[in-house]
Amino acid sequence: MKLHQLRALVCIHETGSLQDASHVLHLTQSALSRAMKELENELGVTLLVRSNKGMSLTEHGQRMLTHARQALESVRRARQEIEDMKGLTVSEVTLGVTPVTALLPPLQQTLLRFQQTYPNAALKVLEMRPAQLLQHLRDGLLDFALTSQVPSHAVGLDWQPLCRIPGSVAVRKDHPLRHVRSLRLLQQAQWISVDPVADSQSQFNQLFAGSALGRPSKVFECTAMNLALKMLIESDAVMVVSESALGPCWAGMTDMANYLHTLGLQEAVPDFSVNVVCVNQAYLTRTASLLFGQLQASFA
Template sequence: MKLHHLRDFIAIAETRSIRGASRRLGLTQPSLTRSLRELEAELGTPLLERHARGVVPTPIGEAFLRRTHAAMEEIRRAQEEVGQLRGRQTGAVAVGLSGATWLGLVPGVFPAFRKSHPGVRLHMVEGFFPALEGRLADGTLDFYIGPRPERIDADHYSVELLFENERLVAGRKGHPRRNARQLAELVDAEWILTGAREPLEREFADVFARYGLTPPVAMVQAESMIGVAALLSMTDALALLPRQWVESPLFSSVVEVIPIAERIDSADIVRIARAGLPLTPAAAHLATLFERAAGHYTHQRGRPATPR
């Protein structure tokens, strides 16, 4: 089994056709067909099969695709690491970031990384860990920063705490409930369902139940920052938002905090990476910049940094 066998198999599986893989790799279709047959012969089993929607992996092919994709990503990282250790500005870093991370930490991290690594391509993806775990597992992403998931496989991932977080009640500028000082005064308001942990309804209800209140029924769910900002700015609905959202210029220009007395905790912000696999020098430097930004952010809030 050679590297070109793995490369060709991945291309065929991802493009769902020999023709698509041929265009992607710049190779002839007969050579790709031959490569696939050699790989299947060595493994002793079919990896792909034809369907109406194109060529798709068999169940064994799906498992093999996950492994080969991760292996090829590690080989790419190894090549980039050698170049970076030799002082070359090369390669790429890909990270998954939650909305709170984008708004609270990226503004300080991005210019520092571009200054220190101008030749390294940076790919940042928005999302929560459950949606991005597959891309972290197969090596597409170097690491993730965002709310700690309720469940995580400690054998496969390392988790580093950056800071504890909280949520605030937010509504549009001049909201009719802006003078409320207790959560109980907002139970009968219209709420937009947001959150970081599934099911969102339970996470939302737990906030009110903690203070002995009957949870309101949120009839609207929004899963994008822009969608939440638009709904809040144009209606009298309220939402529980991470502090970083409300403090960012994107939101602070259209919404305001309703300063209730109760503290509403949110999931800790953590960095998650694959266990046992070192980051490239460029990715490690980016991780360090995020750690420094988290420490600075915590200090600005007047709270001591949380020990890791």
């Protein structure tokens, strides 16, 4: 199994055709076809099939794609690490965050200190939902991530707990159900979920599962946090929010606590579990490892 074969597999998948992949990789189509055939012969499976829509991956190809991306990213980071040690390149660190963890003061303070201490480091922060973060980690697209949800299946990832953020059920200040104390009385209300409704590990689903209640039938799925909060303020919707989301400077408001009311429910509302996660700490570049350690220390 050779790197050029893995690059070919990834590029063909991303472009959708041998012709486009050949232009990107500056190789002939016959060379790409030969590379893929050699890889398929070595593995004993078919990785790609041709259709009227172009080239697509088989089930075996999909599994191989994940490993190919990880291998290529690992090689890229290894080269960067050596070049960094030789003083020839600018370090790059890519950190993933969720809308909840992005609001945490220790994260903001750590990033500011890191930039001041290592001004030549290229720092990228990408915001996405917890499930997306984990997939990006497995695909090798992130150095590490600060997530607010522990999935039921976290095999192959290195998890380090940092803190817990209390969760609340919130409505707008003058909501007609603002005095409700029972979750059962909210089952017929319109809910907003910032995670996919099918995500069983989301705080929204955990709230009802932990209270032995069925999920509400009226759920608006909106993974855009700013939009979800603005709709919460301007409608009769109900939503699970973190304590950090009720602070200042969110969704264009000076202080969300001025616009939202948290319900004093009898049922327990799930906390948001904040964890820093990577594939393997030993694989982090020197610069990424420094930021990783600073982030852990800031929550200690």
